[in-house]
Amino acid sequence: MGKKIAMLGSGFIGRFYADSLHGQRSQDQIVSIYSRKKESAQKFAGDYGVSHWTCSMEEAIQNKQADVVVVSLPNNLHEAAVLECCRAGKAVLCTKPLGRNGAEAKRMLEAVEKAGIFHGYLEDLCYTPKFLKAIRSVRGGSLGKILWAKSRETHPGPHSNWFWDKEQAGGGAILDLGCHCIELARNFIGKDIRPKEVMCWAATQVKPIEAEDHAIGLVQYESGAIGQFEVSWTFRGGMDLRDEVMGSEGTIWINNFLRTGFEMFTTGKGAEYVSEKTESNTGWLFPVGDEINDLGYNHMFTDMFRSMEQNKEPAETFYDGYVVNSIMDSAYRSAQSRKWEPVNLEDWRGKTGVSPEMKLPDYDDQFYLIKEETTHDLRHKVILKDKKTGKIVERDL
Numbered sequence: 175m176g177k178k179i180a181m182l183g184s185g186f187i188g189r190f191y192a193d194s195l196h197g198q199r200s201q202d203q204i205v206s207i208y209s210r211k212k213e214s215a216q217k218f219a220g221d222y223g224v225s226h227w228t229c230s231m232e233e234a235i236q237n238k239q240a241d242v243v244v245v246s247l248p249n250n251l252h253e254a255a256v257l258e259c260c261r262a263g264k265a266v267l268c269t270k271p272l273g274r275n276g277a278e279a280k281r282m283l284e285a286v287e288k289a290g291i292f293h294g295y296l297e298d299l300c301y302t303p304k305f306l307k308a309i310r311s312v313r314g315g316s317l318g319k320i321l322w323a324k325s326r327e328t329h330p331g332p333h334s335n336w337f338w339d340k341e342q343a344g345g346g347a348i349l350d351l352g353c354h355c356i357e358l359a360r361n362f363i364g365k366d367i368r369p370k371e372v373m374c375w376a377a378t379q380v381k382p383i384e385a386e387d388h389a390i391g392l393v394q395y396e397s398g399a400i401g402q403f404e405v406s407w408t409f410r411g412g413m414d415l416r417d418e419v420m421g422s423e424g425t426i427w428i429n430n431f432l433r434t435g436f437e438m439f440t441t442g443k444g445a446e447y448v449s450e451k452t453e454s455n456t457g458w459l460f461p462v463g464d465e466i467n468d469l470g471y472n473h474m475f476t477d478m479f480r481s482m483e484q485n486k487e488p489a490e491t492f493y494d495g496y497v498v499n500s501i502m503d504s505a506y507r508s509a510q511s512r513k514w515e516p517v518n519l520e521d522w523r524g525k526t527g528v529s530p531e532m533k534l535p536d537y538d539d540q541f542y543l544i545k546e547e548t549t550h551d552l553r554h555k556v557i558l559k560d561k562k563t564g565k566i567v568e569r570d571l
Contacts, residue, residue, distance in 0.1 A: 347407045434462060
């Protein structure tokens with residue numbers, strides 16, 4: 175049975191969500207749209223065949239037809255929307271980031287759990303087809319122990335004015351894009367592995383704003399793994415989404431956007447939309463085959479609704495949003511202190527006491543194996559470390 179949805183927010187992300195909701199399962203329907211602007215609500219309703227529109231958030235959430243609420247509002251409105259869903263007893267799915275900081279996210283997490291309502295964290299990049307296949311390989315052991323997970327999201331900046339207002343958004347590129355990158359790395363490293371501390375550089379390099387428009391950070395986990403994020407609102411050339419995962423037994427590279435094997439040249443005559451955040455519609459372009467699908471929206475909502483129907487947790491919950499917000503809090507502190515800053519998680523539900531130690535690879539009773547290789551002159555050799563003396567030796571085979 176399809177879901178009846180009250181959509182809060184008629185802007186850019188709300189429309190991406192609507193395209194997915196009305197497309198993937200062909201049984202889910204938006205029955206109410208809330209927007210702060212009457213004209214936007216009416217246009218959204220007309221474009222998507224929504225029977226009810228309103229400029230009252232409470233009215234949309236309380237709509238008797240709706241059994242689930244999707245929050246696609248500016249960051250400063252997430253908590254109010256979630257609390258209203260709790261009062262109404264309605265399932266709620268909230269866009270990223272969950273809150274503007276860890277404290278705000280924690281209040282939302284506690285509220286939905288106290289109300290006993292279904293809650294999902296709409297982290298679409300954890301549902302891209304390439305990610306889903308990669309995470310199956312990682313969890314199946316193909317890469318061995320995960321040592322490093324790096325995620326990069328850069329583009330010329332977000333679409334709506336509120337993103338550029340630090341008070342409404344809560345931050346800049348870290349809060350907008352870092353939430354994606356951090357959660358991708360958490361999945362690869364293991365969401366049950368505790369993040370310990372963060373080192374981050376952040377600056378406002380180009381945009382005339384108060385928040386950061388560029389940042390690079392490292393997140394150290396108890397297992398010894400490192401999560402790395404690179405985020406920018408100053409990148410020119412479109413949107414760049416790339417992930418890298420390195421383990422003791424293998425490596426995965428993922429390119430989700432910008433250079434995906436689809437390239438096109440045009441003079442611009444008759445050219446229209448190419449893909450999200452593409453800066454030009456002339457010259458060599460890099461379209462995306464199925465944007466809604468390739469960015470994970472279809473698979474995200476399918477997981478949310480199937481989980482709801484099966485009475486189980488989805489892959490991404492408000493708890494995940496809380497952990498991500500807490501890591502970003504540490505990133506902001508580190509950018510100010512220029513030191514490693516601890517991740518403060520008052521509510522940790524994963525493993526404890528995880529050791530970063532790794533079992534050293536044996537070569538034989540006397541040696542550990544450092545490396546085995548064939549050189550350019552076709553010699554096959556090994557580099558070994560003596561277990562007792564620590565001496566490193568090289569042997570031809």
